[in-house]
Every structure is written in structure tokens, then in C-alpha cells.
Amino acid sequence: MASIVEVEGLQKTYDGGFEALRGVSLGIEEGEILALLGPNGAGKTTLISALCGITTPTGGTARVGGHDIVSEYRKARAMIGLVPQEVALEPFEKVINTVRFSRGLFGKSRDEALIEKLLRQLSLWDKRNSRTRELSGGMKRRVLIAKALVHEPKVLFLDEPTAGVDVELRRDMWRVVEGLKAEGVTIILTTHYIEEAEAIADRVAVINRGEILLVEDKIDLMRRMGRKTLRIDLSTPIDAVPEGLAHYDLELSPEGDALSYHYDTRGQDGTGITRLLQALAAEGLTLRDVHTSQSSLEEIFVGLVKEDAA
Numbered sequence: 001m002a003s004i005v006e007v008e009g010l011q012k013t014y015d016g017g018f019e020a021l022r023g024v025s026l027g028i029e030e031g032e033i034l035a036l037l038g039p040n041g042a043g044k045t046t047l048i049s050a051l052c053g054i055t056t057p058t059g060g061t062a063r064v065g066g067h068d069i070v071s072e073y074r075k076a077r078a079m080i081g082l083v084p085q086e087v088a089l090e091p092f093e094k095v096i097n098t099v100r101f102s103r104g105l106f107g108k109s110r111d112e113a114l115i116e117k118l119l120r121q122l123s124l125w126d127k128r129n130s131r132t133r134e135l136s137g138g139m140k141r142r143v144l145i146a147k148a149l150v151h152e153p154k155v156l157f158l159d160e161p162t163a164g165v166d167v168e169l170r171r172d173m174w175r176v177v178e179g180l181k182a183e184g185v186t187i188i189l190t191t192h193y194i195e196e197a198e199a200i201a202d203r204v205a206v207i208n209r210g211e212i213l214l215v216e217d218k219i220d221l222m223r224r225m226g227r228k229t230l231r232i233d234l235s236t237p238i239d240a241v242p243e244g245l246a247h248y249d250l251e252l253s254p255e256g257d258a259l260s261y262h263y264d265t266r267g268q269d270g271t272g273i274t275r276l277l278q279a280l281a282a283e284g285l286t287l288r289d290v291h292t293s294q295s296s297l298e299e300i301f302v303g304l305v306k307e308d309a310a
């Protein structure tokens with residue numbers, strides 16, 4: 001199946017000569033949530049701006065729904081909804097009017113039923129007659145989403161949808177995004193909150209210095225790159241790791257009541273857990289409990305970007 005967004009060798013060199021995109025290739029599948037992660041200045045907004053026709057690429061090609069973003073700009077743009085990073089709303093306009101207006105911009109006929117459905121879905125129906133300046137920051141962001149969706153796009157770009165939004169609203173926003181996915185909208189979001197990608201993305205793309213470092217299924221990525229830690233709680237605290245366990249590279253907790261063992265599920269010789277547990281028993285240590293934890297997407301991301309800079 002062809003991807004709904006196909007990007008091939010996309011380049012953007014700004015007027016001053018700065019190369020913000022250096023040959024980006026990426027396929028985005030219909031109905032998925034793709035998180036685009038990257039440090040400040042990596043090129044995320046430039047990539048979205050190019051796909052939405054705000055910035056003209058200086059090389060490569062991209063198609064949205066099969067339409068070339070340059071030669072068939074109008075057709076490509078009609079498939080896209082964009083929620084920009086900056087909240088820019090007409091302060092004295094009523095919520096419902098600003099959303100209606102956005103639909104008109106795409107030359108679509110009025111559809112009050114659709115507007116009501118959208119505003120209800122985004123918990124804005126009660127606020128439809130409020131002026132946008134009377135809304136909280138989180139509500140304003142939801143108005144931006146309503147404006148971006150009102151011409152019924154198939155692909156929605158969200159540039160930092162939850163920047164500066166509190167934890168509760170962030171979770172609300174995640175529910176909104178998941179609801180849109182359930183309706184078949186393809187979603188590409190940029191975020192600095194890696195936990196956001198961990199919570200809602202199907203796939204993760206990492207971009208750094210204008211280049212894509214990887215695009216991978218989130219769960220596969222975490223399985224492939226993530227190290228696991230086994231924490232062993234001891235029945236009786238110890239002062240030091242016994243000699244016989246030295247080669248296991250264990251960390252003893254400051255209280256002496258727990259040992260941590262890092263392992264790799266991809267290891268050639270297995271995880272080493274069975275041997276470790278036998279060695280612990282041989283040293284006469286008894287266990288009170290064991291827990292495992294996996295390194296987060298955040299740790300994986302920081303590691304990747306650091307490696308790229310080296």
C-alpha cells in the first residue's frame with residue numbers, strides 16, 4: 001500500500017545558506033500516529049512547513065495523498081490540517097465563527113452538523129459563543145485543532161500540541177488525538193515531551209541536523225534499543241557486593257538492601273539472569289523481591305542524538 005505522505009530526498013536550504021533539511025526521506029502510513037522527535041533546530045518545523053506549502057523545498061519531492069506538494073499544491077494542501085506551534089487566533093471572534101471561517105478558506109460549503117460534531121468532540125460546544133480571548137490556553141489549542149480539521153483533511157500535522165500545557169490537559173489532548181486516529185485521520189506530531197511519543201505514537205522518527213536518524217515502530221524500537229534493569233531486593237542488607245559476584249557488574253543501593261543488574265534482551269548469551277540468581281544463592285543471599293524495568297524512550301532518544309553528534 002502506498003504511503004499517504006511520501007517524502008523523498010527533501011532538502012531545504014534557507015536564503016542565508018543554512019541547510020535545514022538535508023535529503024529527508026520518509027513514508028507515513030494511512031491511519032498511523034507518527035511522532036517526529038528531534039532537538040531544537042533539528043528541522044521538524046521546516047519539514048512540516050514544506051509539506052504544508054508554507055516553505056518551498058530546494059530539492060527532493062513530497063506527495064500527500066498522491067499529490068505533489070509543489071506542482072499540485074492545492075490538492076495536496078486540501079488533504080492536510082495544520083495545528084501550528086504558535087497560538088494565533090482572532091481575539092474578538094467567537095469560537096464557532098473562527099472555525100466556520102477556516103472551512104470557507106478551503107472553498108467548502110457550510111456544514112453546521114460537522115462543526116457541531118467537531119466542537120463537541122473537542123469539548124468546545126459549550127464555548128462556541130465565547131470570544132477566543134476568553135478561553136484558557138488548553139481550550140485555545142483545541143480551537144486550533146477544530147480549525148485544522150474543519151475542512152475534513154486526511155492528514156493532521158500537530159506542531160508541539162502540548163507545549164506549555166499542564167499534565168491534565170496534555171492527557172486530554174492525547175485522548176483527542178487517539179479519537180481522531182480512530183476516525184481514520186493520519187497524525188504527525190512533533191514534540192519535546194518524549195513521554196508523549198511513548199504514550200500515543202505508533203511509530204517514531206528521530207531527526208537531527210536536518211537528517212532522519214531512524215524511523216521505527218515504537219515498541220520495536222524500545223525492545224531493540226532499550227536495556228532492562230533487574231532490581232533484586234535482599235532480605236538482609238549487605239555492606240558490599242560479594243567477591244564471587246564481581247563480574248556481574250552489579251550496583252548496590254546506598255542502603256545495601258538492593259542490587260541492580262542491567263541486561264540486554266538481545267544479548268548473544270541470553271540475559272544472564274539464571275546464572276546470576278544461582279550465584280546469589282551460592283553466596284548465601286536471600287531475595288525478598290525482584291522487579292524489572294525498561295529504559296525509557298527518552299533515554300534511547302538522548303543516546304541516539306548524542307551518538308550522532310559524536
Ligand SMILES: Nc1ncnc2c1ncn2[C@@H]1O[C@H](COP(=O)(O)OP(=O)(O)OP(=O)(O)O)[C@@H](O)[C@H]1O
Pocket residue numbers: 014015016018019020038039040041042043044045046047
Ligand atoms: N526562515 C529561516 N531562515 C533561516 N534559517 C531558518 C529559518 N527558519 C528556520 N531556520 C533554521 O533552520 C533550522 C531548523 O529549524 P526548525 O524550526 O525547522 O527546527 P525545529 O526542529 O522545529 O526546532 P524547535 O524544536 O526548536 O522548534 C534552525 O537552525 C533554524 O534556525
